[in-house]
Amino acid sequence: MRSGSTAAACAALVRRDLTLVWRRRGDAANPILFALIVVALFPLALGPEPEQLRRIAAGVVFVAILLAGLLALDTLFRSDYEDGSLEQLVLSPHPLSLLLACKIAVHWFTTALPLIIVSPLLGELLHLAEPLRGLLPLALLLATPLLSLLGAVCVALTVGMYRSGMLLALLVLPLYVPVLIFGAGACNAAQAGLPFAAPLLWLGAALVLALVLAPLACAAALRISLS
């Protein structure tokens, strides 16, 4: 009698989560629709002048994608908690942090990556400046995994609650502040003709750190929430 390898467990988890997303594929478009609607609200509120919209385009797209990601966070552990599979994950003989890292990766891949792919379209709606067309998706590529990792820790803390939406926002958003500042800041610096490599490098460094630490923190938080 032996338990399987950790790699097999991670593979099984990734396959299961991807299958689940595929079976619920109707929900997959929700974050994109949400971001699209939020972005569309700005010209309606501020007026359609291209110059004014261009000035705020990068920041608005960033915030819209951040909020869409916040709404999607709830699905990370919600159904697993309700049907008891989260307990099974915690009780499995494999490192919980590694399993959670797999879950977070699948979640990022299925919720944040589509948002990055549509980000040029969102930028176009706000007349995003020419030099930012490549930079904005790049900044998002560095920022969104950080948002997912930080968010996962906070979701793990609120996993047992019925109505955790507002509380989750209160826990997560202060942690998102530096990510937003550096991500959107890089775009703004580029738009102003200033050097923009530094904030991107900071984001990259933070991402590496979070990749290592956030799954561990997430596992610890989950153990607290399930007790």
Added chain:
Amino acid sequence: MNALTLWFHKTGSPPTAYRLAGRIMPWCYGLGLVLGLVALYGGLVLAPRDYQQGDAYRIIFIHVPCAWMSLFAYFFMAANAFIALVWRIKLSEVLAMAAAPIGAAFTFITLVTGSIWGKPMWGTWWTWDARLTSELVLLFLYLGVIGLHAAIEDRRQAARAAGFLALIGIVNIPIVHFSVNWWNTLHQGSTVRLMGPSKIDASMIWPLLLMALATHVWFFGSVLARTRIGLLELDGGKDWVRAIALDDDKEAHA
């Protein structure tokens, strides 16, 4: 078990901690009040007018000590949360959660006094100054801890979850500070520096430091007061709490 851990366990047990807190608390409040009044006299009456800001600068005798306390309270909370999570000490859980609302109050006072000071100085109630923005994020971190603690029914689980959040926040505070400073330099044009490199006079510095001391002592007084209540709440069914409740009853009827 060596003498130190033994002492820790004895002092950390709820009944002993409750009694000890009750004995220290009045001294903290008394000392805090006296020191605070002396510092206020020094700051509002004895200290000279500022040649640039006139009397308006005098709000720093409230604003700056509160800003220091807002950070100090967070460190106190996080340190206790760490002890509570690693060694599962009940008292530390209660201490950490007792510090949260007090720290939030200091942060709130810092923001309000900063904004009142901003009106005569900058002509506006709010400006996106680096320090004010960091302080605002700090307030949200406090509110998150308090909100999480309130949302979980099991008191010990709530304290551990909120304590864990406080520890994440402590990692975040320097990052927020650093990022907000960077963000501020990017948008330099729109902000005014609050305190320039100008030297502060000695007649202004002593009331400031005294007030800082007063707020620290006052902070410990109110932490102890809240801790006593927290301990009673946590151990509501235990014999020592019953004994206290019955004693109070006797005194009330006597």
Added chain:
Amino acid sequence: MPHTAPASVELRDRPALLEARGLAYARNDEPVFGPLDFTLHPGEVVLVEGDNGAGKTTLLRLLSGLLAPTSGEIRLAGEPLTLARLSPQVALLSHANGLKPELTAIENLRFAAGLLGLRSGLSPTTVLAGVGLAGYDDVPTRKLSAGQKKRVALARVLLAPVGLWLLDEPYANLDRDGIQLVNRLLENHANRGGAALITSHGAYAYTSGTPRRIPLRADANRSDA
């Protein structure tokens, strides 16, 4: 594992697989149950009996290392219980089945096998047939009845290569055949040297052999709260 009866001297001398000493749990200072002492040896099935709200589920969560006891201790093979030491040898069936409604029965079992490992000689298909669901391989779990879901969850427990089963209300939702199935599975598990701790509110008891029973009651001082 040797097929020795639990009563043999050799087993009595070894430390119990699971041992609770003065185990008690309180939530917000209100006692849920305890203090409780018991042992569970390999080859044994122990039945925890108690009314609704007596703390059966809480006891199982304590024994599975998800909760920390308020007082007392749990020992696993003579050493203090930790999640790391427990997880390679335990299978838990809790109230929530741990099944994904969107996945088919066989997909759920394959995932469980990937996560927890596979007992040698078994496969998800044979196990599913073993719990009386042959031919249900490709039916989405949400289309199964409550009893059938319970059977799939039992199949998941059966698959895992572990010696200790912690089953919370394994008889709930099951028909007469299902109850006999659970009893048969428990008997086989005990015969191959496995141990099981099951809870029941008493309506359907494990009847094969003479299982030890642990009555579970909340502490008496709760009544005045």
